[in-house]
Amino acid sequence: MLTLTDVSVAYDGVVAVDDVSLEVPDGSILAVLGPSGCGKSTLLRAIAGLEPLTAGTIAFDGVGVDRLPTHKRGFALMFQDGQLFAHMTVARNVGYALRLRGRPSDERVAELLALVGLEGYADRLPATLSGGERQRVALARALAVEPRLLLLDEPLSALDTGLRERLAVDLREILHTAGTTALMVTHDHEEAFHVADRLAVMRAGRVVQSGPIGDVWAAPVDTETALFLGYARVLTGSAVATVLAAVPGHPGGTLAAEAVAGLAVRRSALVADEDGRLRGTVESARATPELVRLVVDVGDVGLVDAVAPRDSHWGPGETVRLRVDPTRVAPIRGI
């Protein structure tokens, strides 16, 4: 288990990582999510031993590692763009760490290439690979000596959208198959959801929220976190009660209005439905391949996003009834 206690890192007096405490249990994958410049990459580099700490401790299985140089920590780091060694073939890249330890093994390399789905690539040079293939090779290289912790720096960000989604699923499967404990940093909440079990949200050098990914998703700690997690708007004031009251089945049930300071709603939280309890006027409608996206003016709630089935037709000024999907709203207890 990786344990960070009150870790701080500063560059020339500018604090990049501020008093961060985190835990990554064995076999789990923690995603550190945050906007660019929030200090998440610095945190990763500090764990890898590439940046000195200004305060705090890093321990693995209870043993402090902050004094160890990078190559003695037994953590593998995978960079955003793979950082394959351009002068070595794929097989030599993957076998690099094995050779360092004096036990080169062609079988192990073949096994790793099979694990990442790149059989037959052994003799290719990195320059001839696509971005996704390079990341797979980098992953195989990092896993070669079964590191006790795998650090992933935006592993999928350099790839295009379709590939990113596919590789995210593969990545999770590969990491679970290998039983690897991993910590990855990313600015993309979808990437985090696809790969990780646990989530830590970082902002301006601090961890503002952490926990199992479902818990964080269901209850963002504040407005900014909610927006960063992909919620479209955060409703406040009387709008909260109005929308909660429109939740079918249990008005005011688990989501008691008085305990909630704000309500984060996804873009698809309100659905056009003849039996819906909310009434509004369509401001604009836009068709997408899957559904129709509406912006609706709902009385005291104000402008909200809503969705309607693909085959429905809406024009500005029309009246629409909306139903609330309770799985797509999240209460925020402190704004």
Next chain:
Amino acid sequence: MRRWLTLALLATGPVLVVGVFFVLPVSGMVARGFWPDGAFDPRGVLDVLARPRVRRVAWFTVWSAGSATAIAVLLGLPVAFVLHRLALPGRRLVRATLLVPFVLPTVVVGVAFRLLLGEAGPLGFLGLDGTPVAIIAGLVFFNIAVVVRAVGAAWESLDTRPAEAAAALGASPAQVWWTVTLPALRPAIVSAASVVFLFCATAFGIVLTLGGVRYATIETEIYLLTTTLFDLQAAAALSVLQLVVVVALLGVAARLRATPDATAHRSTARPRAIRTGDAPAIAVTVLVLIMVAAPIATLVLGSLRTDDGWSIANYRALTSVGSNDALLVPVTDALLTSVRTAVDATWMALAMGLAVAVLVTRRSQSRAERRARGILDGFFMLPLGVSAVTLGFGFLITLDQPPLDLRDSPLLVPIAQALVALPLVVRTLVPVLGAIDDRQRQAAASLGASPWRALLAVDLPVVWKPLLAASGFAFAASLGEFGATSFLARDEHPTVPVVIFRLIGHPGEMNYGMALAASVVLATATAVVMLAVERLRVPSVGAF
């Protein structure tokens, strides 16, 4: 069609100049060897190459240049690391200091080393005066800056992440160096080594002052054969031999030189804090600094010494012609001549160098065009390696009859020096111009800028500093140029290096002191110019 026209137009001037003032003299010199009496006689050339002395000279050239190159590279690597990768206080100043030897007049360096290693010198007890060790030390002193510059520039822009990735995979610092850093630096190291070998193998002033007659390289042998023994056939044979070797080496260097990818994002790594593991590299750096400082310090102290103790009498004597009328004009006159010549040489080298640099860096649209530009690039690098002595002597024998009777023209010396400085200018400008993304010019053009406006908006802001640096570099190089100048300078208008060489060879109590004082003045002038250039922070200066 228009592209080819522009290419031809830009190329005409420099090609003509290099053709008339480089190819013509050098081939004239070579022809003198193969057609000794108007009849083709390659036999004579082969006979020359079979002479035992020639074989000895050739072997000495190869091994002295080889060992000097090896030492310069071995010492230069840790220095390049310390000065370009570590957050060492005052590293800019150290970098500039290390560049000074490279532009110091060769004669001055020779004088300084003899003073340091001579019987009365501080290191006289080593008994190295007049030995090959002294020559090799002098060559290393000269060329270590080339290694530090070239490798340092590559190291500075080297992505640190592959090394970090290797460390994260469990590689110790030594393993990271052997498996990741060294392979990445190899092109820069090999290219620096080939250039240093070239400089060492064609070194003239140093070998002449430190080796005397006993230890000669091909270059000094050519000088000896032409000026003392008047054996032109042998001299020509050696010139050809040197030319072949140099062209081959230049070919290798050009192949290995990493061409900057204009579209790649180049970043300079933040220098990192010093760690205890850096101690050996820092120790080597200090050692190199001492090695570089010692001859210079000895020279300065020596110039301030007379028989009656410390005084500036040697400097006062610079207004005289020396004891026993060693010179025709006072040293101060020679200094004026030197500066005037250097100014002329600088603008010539700059005008040519700029045209050449623009020529070879423009993006080619067809394979034929690219090949044409490649050939031109190699063509203009020729003066870098061809012996300045061959050039000077070639001037004398080919430019002495109408329509090109330039023997008495005051422009002869500047033209020769400009040719010697041309590769320095080109190599400073090419990386800068080559690094400008062509799409910037295309963007300017698409916004309605004419080619000239685009040049003004895109190229000029990037290039003015390197241009200034290149002119300083050319100026310093021409101030100290000795090989070609020693042939071409007329006795009544000598330059300072020529005067120094005459003074050390001329008996008379004041003459040696005057030579030292003149050396200090010349060294100071070039050092000041170089330090000013260094302040411009152009990374490609001195990186070949």
